[in-house]
């Protein structure tokens with residue numbers, strides 16, 4: 469998983485002290501914005517997708533269970549994901565908050581997370597819904613490339629690197645995720661609609677939901693995300 473470093477415009481002196489949750493379909497831009505927000509606040513970016521891919525790369529038993537499901541575009545069982553997240557937020561770098569990207573993805577995960585945050589003494593989370601027309605997602609997903617070294621996210625159509633195939637930050641090789649092939653996109657979007665989209669209503673009922681228009685440019689979405697997070701601190 470990518471750990472947040474310091475960007476030139478970082479302002480880690482600004483405190484977060486809570487969980488920020490990015491909710492939205494695959495390809496909506498959650499990871500791109502989470503990397504940026506986490507850097508600004510000097511808190512970890514917790515992408516459960518990255519954590520699972522790291523387990524696959526290391527050949528752990530969790531990775532072995534997750535791999536075939538991820539390749540088919542299905543969700544990994546709640547019990548496995550929850551254990552992984554609970555262990556991660558115990559670590560000291562999480563004491564001032566964190567940015568979740570791709571978690572929670574089911575109502576059961578959201579309920580468990582609510583308990584976990586209470587146990588750790590965090591305030592209520594801010595949930596940012598990345599609203600976007602699904603027709604825009606195919607191009608974003610199939611064009612996505614990630615740096616093998618630091619996990620930086622690019623897009624061959626929308627956000628290409630300066631040098632083809634190389635990361636602007638560390639020169640690492642860019643690769644396509646196996647589940648970003650066109651044939652896996654439909655099952656992933658179906659899993660989102662069926663299992664994750666109900667969280668929009670769940671968090672709205674709790675009064676925690678804020679919306680961003682994720683079809684806008686990366687900079688505009690980033691501005692809106694900051695406005696929301698700064699406005700709720």
Ligand code: ADP
Nearest residue numbers: 494495496497498499500608612622623685686
């Ligand atoms: P998610 O984490 O929601 O799956 P990503 O942040 O990985 O989405 O973004 C998906 C793809 O779309 C990436 O290739 C990224 O470079 C690109 N992207 C992200 N945000 C935008 C945006 N606002 N406009 C155009 N492309 C974007």
Ligand code: AMP
Nearest residue numbers: 516517518538542543544549570571573
């Ligand atoms: P992502 O990187 O968020 O697009 O996630 C990639 C894949 O990892 C998903 O399609 C799921 O198979 C799995 N995954 C990631 N996060 C979760 C989660 N919170 N619950 C279940 N499965 C997950």
